[in-house]
Amino acid sequence: MVTPFHRFVYGKLPRTSADMAFVLHALSSLNETGKAVLVVPNGTLFRGGPEAVIREHLLAADVIEAVIALPVPLGNTAVQTNLLVLNKNKAAERKGKVLFINAENEYAEGGRRRKYLGEEHVRKIAEIYHNGLEIEEISRFVMVQDIQETNLLSSRYLQHSELEIEPYGKVKFHLERIKQSTQVQPLKQLGTFYRGINISAKDAETENGEYKVIKLSDVQNGELLIEQLASYEIKNNAKIESYLVQEGDVIISSRGMGIKVAVIPPHEGKILISHNFIGIRLNETIDPFYLKTFLESPVGQYLLLSKQVGTNVSILSIKDLEDIPVPMLPLSEQQEMMKSYLQEQERLDQQIKQLQQQQHETKLKLYEKMGIRSGFEIIGS
Numbered sequence: 001m002v003t004p005f006h007r008f009v010y011g012k013l014p015r016t017s018a019d020m021a022f023v024l025h026a027l028s029s030l031n032e033t034g035k036a037v038l039v040v041p042n043g044t045l046f047r048g049g050p051e052a053v054i055r056e057h058l059l060a061a062d063v064i065e066a067v068i069a070l071p072v073p074l075g076n077t078a079v080q081t082n083l084l085v086l087n088k089n090k091a092a093e094r095k096g097k098v099l100f101i102n103a104e105n106e107y108a109e110g111g112r113r114r115k116y117l118g119e120e121h122v123r124k125i126a127e128i129y130h131n132g133l134e135i136e137e138i139s140r141f142v143m144v145q146d147i148q149e150t151n152l153l154s155s156r157y158l159q160h161s162e163l164e165i166e167p168y169g170k171v172k173f174h175l176e177r178i179k180q181s182t183q184v185q186p187l188k189q190l191g192t193f194y195r196g197i198n199i200s201a202k203d204a205e206t207e208n209g210e211y212k213v214i215k216l217s218d219v220q221n222g223e224l225l226i227e228q229l230a231s232y233e234i235k236n237n238a239k240i241e242s243y244l245v246q247e248g249d250v251i252i253s254s255r256g257m258g259i260k261v262a263v264i265p266p267h268e269g270k271i272l273i274s275h276n277f278i279g280i281r282l283n284e285t286i287d288p289f290y291l292k293t294f295l296e297s298p299v300g301q302y303l304l305l306s307k308q309v310g311t312n313v314s315i316l317s318i319k320d321l322e323d324i325p326v327p328m329l330p331l332s333e334q335q336e337m338m339k340s341y342l343q344e345q346e347r348l349d350q351q352i353k354q355l356q357q358q359q360h361e362t363k364l365k366l367y368e369k370m371g372i373r374s375g376f377e378i379i380g381s
Contacts, residue, residue, distance in 0.1 A: 010061070011054035019044040020054050026086060027063060033089040035065075042080045045152035046309050055150040059098075062144065063088055066099040066129055069154040071107040071115040082154070085129070094132065097141045100154040101128055137161060149319065151309070159306050165298045173302050178327060188322035190291070191282035195318070196254075196273040197243040199232065209233040212271045214245070216253055216260065222296060224251075224262040229271065243272040243279075248288045251277045252295065252304070254316040259304045261295045263288045278318055286326070289342065290334040294326060 007028040013021055019040060026036040044051065045067065058064050065087035072080045085099075103125050107115040117125075128139045142157050165171045178184070199213060209231030218225050234240060245251070245264045253260040255276045264271070273279050282288055294300045307320035329337075367373040 010057040012050050013054075014047075014050040017043070017047070017051065020051050023058075023084065023086075024054070027058075027088075030086070030088050035088070036086045038084045038086070039081050040084045042082065042153060042309070044084070045082060046150075052150050055152060058086075059144050059147060059150060062090060062095060064098050064152070065090055065094060066101060067152050067154055068101040068125060068129070069104050071104050071117075073113075074107070074115050074117070076114070084152075094141075096144050098144065098147065098152070099129065099132060099139065099141050100157045101125060101139045102137065102154045102158045153309060155306070156309075163302055163305065165301050168298055171298045171302070173299065175299070175302075178299065179325065182327040182329075184325040185328050186322060187280070187324045187326055190286045190326060191250075191280045193318045193321065194242055194279045194281065196275040196277045196279070197234075197237070197240065198275040199234075203232050203234045205230050206233050207231060210270060211240070212269060214251065214271065214273045214277060216256060216274070216276050219251075219253070219260040219262045222260075222262060222292070224265060226265060226267055226271075240272070245271050245273055245279060246281060248282065250280045250282065250288050250291050250295075252280070252316065252321065254278045255314070257314055259295075259301065259316075261292050263292050278316065278321060280321075285331060286328070287331065287334040287338055289338045290329075291326065293338065293341070300324075 007021075007024045010024060010027075011020075013024075023038055023040070023044070026038055030036055045055075055064075063086050064084070066083070066085040068083040068085070070081050070083065072078065074081060103121070106117065106121040106124060108118040108121070110116050127133065128135065132141070134140050137158055137160055140157055148156060161174075162170055162172045197213070211232050211234050212229040213232055214224065214229060218229055247264055247266050249264040251262050251264065251273055253276055280291075282291065295304065303324050304316065304321075307324075308314040308316055364373065
């Protein structure tokens with residue numbers, strides 16, 4: 001059905017969200033030189049399905065002029081919000097481009113740690129927008145053809161050079177130095193990717209199940225706790241072979257705040273990754289432990305975290321991982337390097353265990369002196 005106002009010529013609305021209905025209503029209400037500014041949540045800017053189709057058509061029609069990421073929490077909402085600027089009559093120098101502005105740090109604090117935009121912050125944002133200023137890490141014009149998968153989140157195009165990385169604290173990054181000093185290859189050239197299986201209610205967890213499934217809780221401190229994997233009896237899944245892991249595969253968590261990376265160890269039986277992971281089956285040019293170490297480094301974590309999107313749950317996709325630049329060395333150098341590192345790590349782990357045992361014994365001696373040692377008996381391991 002075509003409405004007289006032509007609200008939905010850019011695509012069908014999704015059933016699960018009304019955000020795009022407001023965007024299209026505002027756009028259809030404009031005359032040929034009109035402009036509209038809408039407050040939208042992050043999801044409106046990156047969700048897939050019908051909304052992605054609408055964004056694609058809006059970009060093709062060149063009516064999106066700017067996206068401005070606002071501080072969070074702003075006012076009484078804890079949801080990240082953005083200003084989406086629509087313009088049916090862009091200036092000649094802005095045609096075919098979208099101006100992204102990161103104003104997340106432009107705020108003053110009010111009561112209860114709420115943030116608000118003061119006059120100086122509004123003035124700065126308006127100056128950047130009206131004058132089309134490009135400021136490192138704050139604002140940038142992006143050509144429409146360079147918009148990645150219709151993703152309009154400012155964080156995709158304006159990355160911070162400083163980030164909190166555990167256990168290092170705040171880290172400042174200089175990625176251009178890595179690219180200049182070493183040969184890098186995109187991750188997609190180093191192996192093939194595969195997805196995890198979504199376990200349904202009909203797939204029963206059972207002690208004698210044919211398949212074991214790796215869940216987020218099964219990866220701790222970079223190690224896959226393969227002995228604790230739960231077994232499942234999975235029926236009627238024609239694609240199940242595509243979820244099977246092999247020794248040497250690298251798996252990366254695709255959901256959640258922290259990013260987990262692990263190498264699949266030698267194993268028996270059939271093991272699958274859950275839908276919370278992405279698997280990479282590496283080619284012969286890269287050592288799996290070398291890649292894992294890189295992805296766990298501050299640089300690797302920065303690259304992974306900068307790709308995450310999501311409103312309630314942070315998500316990585318295979319597309320996000322494909323272009324991550326990996327510094328490359330000859331395979332023999334990688335293997336020798338990792339052999340030396342893992343041997344040193346094992347030595348340090350043994351020292352830590354010895355120190356922990358000494359600490360334990362020191363406490364027990366103290367409890368003896370306090371007269372409370374006879375009051376408890378240690379029966380666990």
